[in-house]
Amino acid sequence: NAGVTQTPKFQVLKTGQSMTLQCAQDMNHNSMYWYRQDPGMGLRLIYYSASEGTTDKGEVPNGYNVSRLNKREFSLRLESAAPSQTSVYFCAAKFPGQGAEAFFGQGTRLTVV
Amino acid sequence: QKEVEQNSGPLSVPEGAIASLNCTYSDRGSQSFFWYRQYSGKSPELIMFIYSNGDKEDGRFTAQLNKASQYVSLLIRDSQPSDSATYLCALGDTGGFKTIFGAGTRLFVKA
Numbered sequence: 001n002a003g004v005t006q007t008p009k010f011q012v013l014k015t016g017q018s019m020t021l022q023c024a025q026d027m028n029h030n031s032m033y034w035y036r037q038d039p040g041m042g043l044r045l046i047y048y049s050a051s052e053g054t055t056d057k058g059e060v061p062n063g064y065n066v067s068r069l070n071k072r073e074f075s076l077r078l079e080s081a082a083p084s085q086t087s088v089y090f091c092a093a094k095f096p097g098q099g100a101e102a103f104f105g106q107g108t109r110l111t112v113v
Numbered sequence: 114q115k116e117v118e119q120n121s122g123p124l125s126v127p128e129g130a131i132a133s134l135n136c137t138y139s140d141r142g143s144q145s146f147f148w149y150r151q152y153s154g155k156s157p158e159l160i161m162f163i164y165s166n167g168d169k170e171d172g173r174f175t176a177q178l179n180k181a182s183q184y185v186s187l188l189i190r191d192s193q194p195s196d197s198a199t200y201l202c203a204l205g206d207t208g209g210f211k212t213i214f215g216a217g218t219r220l221f222v223k224a
Contacts, residue, residue, distance in 0.1 A: 031210055040121060042201065042216035043157070050210045058211070090156055094212070098205030099145040099164060102212045104156035 006091050006105035013081045013112045021076040021108050023091030031094050032074035036087040081112045117215035119202050125221045132189040134218050136202030145205040146185045152198045192222045
C-alpha cells in the first residue's frame with residue numbers, strides 16, 4: 001500500500017502560470033485535505049473534502065481551487081500562481097470523526113518566482 | 114487568538130533528559146488531541162493521541178490532557194538525538210472533519 005501519494009515532489013513556477021497538484025490515496029478514507037506549511041505558521045488548511053462529491057474552504061482558500069475526482073483522488077489547482085503561494089503543500093486523508101488520525105503524503109515543495 | 118498555540122522553540126535538551134512540549138487550545142468543544150512528529154523535509158506522522166483528561170503513556174512518550182485548563186502536553190523521557198524534530202500539536206474540530214494544527218515546537222536533543 002502506498003498510502004497517500006502526491007505529485008510532483010518539487011515544482012518551480014513563474015508568476016501567473018497555472019498548475020495542478022495531484023493527490024491519491026489507497027486507504028479507503030472518506031475525507032481528504034490540502035494543507036500548506038510555511039515557516040512559523042504550521043499547517044494551514046486550504047480546502048477539504050469531507051466525502052466524495054463535497055468540498056469546503058479551509059483557513060486559506062484564496063487563489064486555489066480543488067476537485068474531488070472520486071474517492072481516491074483530490075487535486076489542488078493554482079490558476080495564476082503568485083510568489084505568496086511559495087510553500088510546501090501536503091495532502092492528507094482520514095476517516096471522518098474527531099478522533100481519526102490524518103495520514104499525509106510526502107509533500108510538494110512549490111516555488112513561485 | 115489562534116485555535117492551537119505552541120511555543121515555536123527551539124527547545125534544546127541534553128541526551129537522556131526529559132523534553133516537555135506544551136500546547137493550549139481555544140475550542141472547548143474539542144474532544145480529541147494529537148501529537149505529530151515531523152522530521153525536517155518530511156511529512157508529519159502521528160505519535161500520540163489522547164481523548165480523556167489525565168495521562169496516557171506509550172513507551173518513552175506521555176501525553177497529558179487538562180480540558181478545564183485547555184492544555185495538552187507531551188513528555189519525552191530519555192530523549193535521544195533521533196527525537197530531534199518539530200512536534201505539532203493538533204486537535205479534531207467539533208465538526209468532526211477537520212484537524213487543526215499548531216505551528217509546532219522544534220526540539221533539539223544534544224548528544
